[in-house]
Amino acid sequence: MRGERLYLFYTAVSHALGQTQCMAFSDDGLHFHKHENNPIILHAPDGQADFRDPKVTKIDGTYYMVVGSGQNGIGSVLLYRSQDLLHWEYVSTLLEDKRYGTAIECPDFFPLSDGYVLMFSQMKRRFRNTVFMYGNFDGANFTPQHVQRPVFGPHYYASQSFCCPTGRRIIIGWLYSWAKRPNKKVDYAGALSIPMELSWQRGHFALMPVNEATHLLRKRRTLLLKDTKTIELFLRGGKTVFCCWYRK
Helix, strand or coil: CECCEEEEEEEEEECCCEEEEEEEEECCCCCCEECCCCCCECCCCCCCCEEEEEEEEEECCEEEEEEEEEECCEEEEEEEEECCCCCCEEEEEEEEEHHHCCCEEEEEEEEECCEEEEEEEECCCCCCCEEEEEEEECCCCEEEEEEECCCCCCCCEEEEEEECCCCCEEEEEEECCCCCCCCCCCCCCCEECCCEEEEEECCEEEEEECHHHHHHCCCEECCEEECCCEEEEECCCCCEEEEEECCC
16 A cells, blocks of 8 residues: 555466466556556566566565475575565565575565565475564575474465454465365355454564454363453363463
8 A cells, every 4th residue: 555555466487487476456446457568577586487476565665575486396585675566676685595485475574573584485384384483684585593383284385464454463374275175065165364463572483363353262162261351272182282371
């Protein structure tokens, strides 16, 4: 959002140009118009074929865009910056590591607490698809200090975040598994997760359903107990595996 205009960034694909980064805008939040100068980023700096999923964040008055990429079997996250959302310059490769697959998808980058978070999804992984990194950023380079996966399982992918008016960092993930074909009668295929607030607490990422969804929690389920201040998850037999505090 810039002024009264809403900007939408997306990856376009064509036989002639491959994957390119484009922009559309809306003045009413309902009707979008593709920008006349698309694509705003024609190709990756080294001509990578995998070049998709732009995410834009404003940091200290400058717009930054991260794009998922990969080349020669090594996944990477590319960083661009702009002052007007239309003209973008390549800054650096924010992350490059073959441990995260041949191409990185759906990256997100934003400040949190006293540091910065780089979040992305990994292709062709049965579990632990979403990686969260916490570290330092100097305007061009990101130095990760912690690598964590707070969401474990095959049905949480392509998570993206936004900063709400109260300053909370809210994350929503995609609940789908490429390896499993759902029954035609189900209504959850391609559904999104409940919005969760992300925070950095004592060297760890913490994810909790937003306060607006607290009323949906039941006080007791088979393996979950909720009281006035905490939510506790335990295994059969009574062993606690997760306990956290929440705000009413």
